[in-house]
Amino acid sequence: xxxPLEVAKSKKSNMPYNQQHKYFFFIGPPLLFPVYFQFMxxxxxxxxxxxxxxxxxxxxxxxxxxxxxSMLGLGWALVYYEIMRVLESHWFTWVSQSNHIPMDxxxxxxxxxxxLQMKATCDIEQSFFNDWFTGHLxxxxxxxxxxxxxxxxxxxxxxxxxxxxxxxxxPYQMKTLSQxxxxxxxxLKHSGQLWEAALHAHHVS
Numbered sequence: 001x002x003x004p005l006e007v008a009k010s011k012k013s014n015m016p017y018n019q020q021h022k023y024f025f026f027i028g029p030p031l032l033f034p035v036y037f038q039f040m041x042x043x044x045x046x047x048x049x050x051x052x053x054x055x056x057x058x059x060x061x062x063x064x065x066x067x068x069x070s071m072l073g074l075g076w077a078l079v080y081y082e083i084m085r086v087l088e089s090h091w092f093t094w095v096s097q098s099n100h101i102p103m104d105x106x107x108x109x110x111x112x113x114x115x116l117q118m119k120a121t122c123d124i125e126q127s128f129f130n131d132w133f134t135g136h137l138x139x140x141x142x143x144x145x146x147x148x149x150x151x152x153x154x155x156x157x158x159x160x161x162x163x164x165x166x167x168x169x170x171p172y173q174m175k176t177l178s179q180x181x182x183x184x185x186x187x188l189k190h191s192g193q194l195w196e197a198a199l200h201a202h203h204v205s
Contacts, residue, residue, distance in 0.1 A: 004195035018196035021189035033089035034082060095133070098124065098180035099140035101187050115170055117144040122173035122180070126155060130177050141172070 004017065016023075045054045068077035099121045111119075124130055124138035137143060139154035142161055149157065165172040175183070 004191040004198065007195060009198065018192040020192045021185050024185070024188055029090040029093040030086055031089065032093050034085040037089075094181055094184070095135070095137060097184050098175075098177070099137070101184050114145065114164075117141065118165065118170050118172065120144070122175060123158070124175055124177050124180055126158075131155075133177070138177070 007017070041057065044050070045057070064081065065074070065077055068080060071077075072080060118141065121140045121144055123141050124134060126138060130138045136151035136154055139151070139158060142149070142154040142157050143151065145161060146154070146157060162172055164170075
């Protein structure tokens with residue numbers, strides 16, 4: 001809840017953050033991979049002069065459009081590429097943020113590492129669909145605590161983590177998949193309201 005207040009006080013942006021829970025659906029998930037990621041990728045390459053990386057990236061595009069243009073034609077190959085990126089972008093945004101955006105994320109504080117992880121992330125209930133859909137990242141707490149553990153094995157360590165949290169009185173949050181998605185939008189709305197209130201208070205003062 002601190003970041004919206006800091007942004008409001010800094011006045012570094014004129015974005016209407018109080019409406020971000022509405023325009024998120026249009027400029028967030030649909031554009032992350034097709035637009036923002038591509039922009040950041042090439043900006044990184046050119047600013048750092050990573051010409052080998054540039055060759056590798058361009059080789060992907062040459063290979064992709066060489067293969068699919070021969071089957072679909074250039075126009076439909078472009079359509080297919082954009083559909084693929086948009087679907088990928090939606091999946092990545094919703095899955096990755098469902099464990100993080102609604103949580104209490106702050107700059108580093110003088111707290112035990114495990115407590116920090118528990119405050120910053122949560123788990124999504126286990127089911128065959130949830131495991132498949134999230135790529136086993138529904139065990140995000142365990143992923144934070146054991147980042148090198150293969151994701152398909154994270155469920156094995158979950159009971160031990162839960163018992164450790166219970167023993168030391170550390171909150172362990174778990175949600176349904178649908179609730180985690182709803183909480184993303186609620187969190188955006190809440191932070192937008194905090195930003196708007198802080199902005200008005202700062203102007204008045």
